[in-house]
Amino acid sequence: MSGPVLILGAASGIARAIARSFAEAGHSIQLAARNSSRLEDDAADLRTRYGIEVSLHDFDALTLDSHAAFVDTLPVLPEVAVCAVGAMGEQGQSEADPQAAAHILRSNFEGPASILAHLANAMEARGSGTLVGISSVAGDRGRASNYIYGSAKAGFTAFLSGLRNRLAKKGVHVVTVLPGFVRTAMLDGMETPGPLTAEPAEVGAAVVKAVEKQKNVIYTRPIWRIVMAVIRNIPEPVFKKTSL
Amino acid sequence: MSLLSGWGRYPKADCTLVSARSPADVEAAIVAAPLIARGNGRAYGDAAMNAGQTLAMTGMDRMLSFEDGVLVAEAGVLLADIIQTFLPRGWFPMVTPGTKYVSLGGAIAADVHGKNHHLDGSFRTCVDWVDVMGPDGAVTRTVPGDDLFDWTLGGMGLTGVILRAQIRLRAVETMYIAQETRALTSLSETLEAFEQTLDAPYSVAWIDCSDGPHHGHSLLLLGRHATAQDLPPRWHPFAVKRKRKLPVPFGAPPFLFRGLWLRALNGIYWRRGARRAGHALVDWDSYFYPLDALSNWNRLYGRNGFVQFQCALPEHSSAAGLAELMATIAASQTGSVLSVLKRFGPQSGHFSFPMPGYTLALDFPASERSLELMSRLDEITLAHGGRFYLAKDARMPEAVAKADPRTEAFAAMRKQAGLSDRFVSMQSERLGI
Structure with missing residues (x-):
């Protein structure tokens, strides 16, 4: 396995780590983001470290009508496409301003679902490929502290599940990644428990392994599977009084 | 807020940690508030800590070109x-x-x-x-x-x-080091061996500073990069070895660092080294980074952490200064598990630590007793014209740092260039730089 890997939303800390892990495994890399020229240094890094080919592509997840053309103009349809597009936003602002909430919903659900739908159709036509969606444990249950972001991720998780079901017999595999806490700029100013917090490189390695082994749903650190199972199973009358 | 410390886990402080991923992030941080940049947190003390703003640079880890x-x-x-x-x-x-x-x-x-x-x-x-x-x-x-x-x-x-x-x-040519180990039994013998091996590319000694019969015993480790001819047949020059890092999950109980135990440990280490004295081929990781094999070896000293002491002494006073430092450490019974001695050569720069002569590096569990001992070691070092390594320092008083005239010169330069109110660490404040 060494075909090209497309990274959508390539500027984030998680995306950079995933790109490195695929490059280390010998894949060429397509980095896609808004103003992709700002990723020149990231491209240089991948070439310098791993001696692989890297190309840059302009991509805006929120401009849905550009997605078909984006897929058509890729130099080659990738073997693996990873969607790391998303925005956490600020819960308080999302509550006060429905416009801001809509932006979070679109960034984490509508945009990612749209681009993956285009890629899924192209891969289905080809009869091979792997799609990876970076969703979130926040989508496993809506909590007061971040339910706007969480609900978008819940939608995205359901979308990935359905897509996987649809493509299971078409040679296209879909991986859902639920990273948990990851030590990136997104966590600045937040204290997170050490055992639940992964380094970006761990996520990268876990994603490559999940693609190679055709896993369906992965949590970066296995302990999250237990934590989220507990959180999902708290009865609603109790859950609504908690502050998690 | 994040609770930060250096590698020695002493001191600890709540710091506002901001991550930089690009030069634009760094510029925004500099404009926002005084700060100090922090790499991988391997300085032992408070050199990369600023409560107001500590700028995490580990996200800026791109390799841009290689030729x-x-x-x-x-x-x-x-x-x-x-x-x-x-x-x-x-x-x-x-x-x-x-x-x-x-x-x-x-x-x-x-x-x-x-x-x-x-x-x-x-x-x-x-x-x-x-x-x-x-x-x-x-x-x-x-x-x-x-x-x-x-x-x-x-x-x-x-x-x-x-x-x-x-x-x-x-x-x-290879990833191996051709190593020669010499077992020596006194400080003067060790210094003599250093002077006779100045052409060895790498040299360092472990020396016993504990109180007792082994005081001054040392293992001198010399090394050079092995050539392809040095390797036995069928050894790959760059074989990839993935070593498992051993975690240190808990702090060791403090009694391990008291006199008798320490004396015994140091004695065992020397006898083991002496038995294996001679030539060997060692891979780069074991030779250069033996402690990296334990992923959190800084936890060995327990939750209170530890403090490092590293000084450099000029050539002419090295022998007398080292003897006095070692005698003082032995008499204190506080013990230092790792005492590392190294010959320094010429050094340029305005504020770098090394000077031609010798450097001695020690570590102690962070305690009142250790801190008292270190004040005495400060005095001895200054009396012999030595200076201190800021990457290891966590506790030096301003007066000791200012005994080195370069400190005042650096502070004056910083003030004049408008640096002193933008780039500030807990260490720079403590030492008045």
Whole structure:
């Protein structure tokens, strides 16, 4: 396995780590983001470290009508496409301003679902490929502290599940990644428990392994599977009084 | 807020940690509030801590180009990354400290030294240029010969934020070190052996500073990069070995660091070394970074952490100074598990630590007793014309730092250049730099 890997939303800390892990495994890399020229240094890094080919592509997840053309103009349809597009936003602002909430919903659900739908159709036509969606444990249950972001991720998780079901017999595999806490700029100013917090490189390695082994749903650190199972199973009358 | 400490886990402080992923992030942080940049947190004390704003540089870890051993990389790249990437292609850092988990920016800021200082000098030897972002957000590419270069190498991040640098790596034929171990029984014998082996590319000694019959016993470890001819048939010159790092989950109980135990441990270590004295081929990781094999060896000293003491003494007073330091440590019964002795060669720069002579590095559990002992070691060092390594320091009083006239000169330069109210660490405040 060494075909090209497309990274959508390539500027984030998680995306950079995933790109490195695929490059280390010998894949060429397509980095896609808004103003992709700002990723020149990231491209240089991948070439310098791993001696692989890297190309840059302009991509805006929120401009849905550009997605078909984006897929058509890729130099080659990738073997693996990873969607790391998303925005956490600020819960308080999302509550006060429905416009801001809509932006979070679109960034984490509508945009990612749209681009993956285009890629899924192209891969289905080809009869091979792997799609990876970076969703979130926040989508496993809506909590007061971040339910706007969480609900978008819940939608995205359901979308990935359905897509996987649809493509299971078409040679296209879909991986859902639920990273948990990851030590990136997104966590600045937040204290997170050490055992639940992964380094970006761990996520990268876990994603490559999940693609190679055709896993369906992965949590970066296995302990999250237990934590989220507990959180999902708290009865609603109790859950609504908690502050998690 | 994040509870930060250096590698010694002493002192600890709540700091506002901000992550930089690009020069624009660094500029925004500099404009926002006074700060200190932090690499991989391997300085032992408070050199990379600022409660108001500590700028995490580990996200800026891009390697930008590499050709014929010349690497351009961002400050957050670790030496471990550089070795992992380029050793299989036949390149190794020209100068490396005792841990590979130091960042490039940290190595420059502390102007770190390695086992080859007596021949090759400190880290600055391999640095072609450094990009430094100043208080106004402007980036200066500083080269050897510049005043800014001389202050930045060894300047502990206090001349601005180090963004990226160009360094030269060393061509090696194999990943092995041809090592020679000599077991010696006194300080004077050890110093004599150092003086007779000045042509050995790498040299370092472990020396017993504990009280008792083994006081002054040492193991002198000499090394050079092994050539292809040195390897037995069928050894691959760059075989990739993935070693499991052993975690240190809990702090060791403090009684391990008291006299009797320590004396016994040091004695066992020396006898084991003496039995194995002679020549051996050792892989790069075991030779340069034995402690990196334990992922959190700093936890060995327990939750209170530990403090390091490292001084350099000039050539003419090294013998007398070292004897007095070692006698004082032995008499204190506080013990130092790891006492490392090393010959230094010539050193350039305005504020780098090494000086021609000897350096002694020790560590102690963080306690009142250790701190008292270290004050006495400060006095002895100053009386012999020595100075102290800021990358290890966590507790020096301002007066001791200012006994080195370079400290006042650095403080004055910082003030004049408008650096002192932008680039500030807990250490710079403590030492009045």
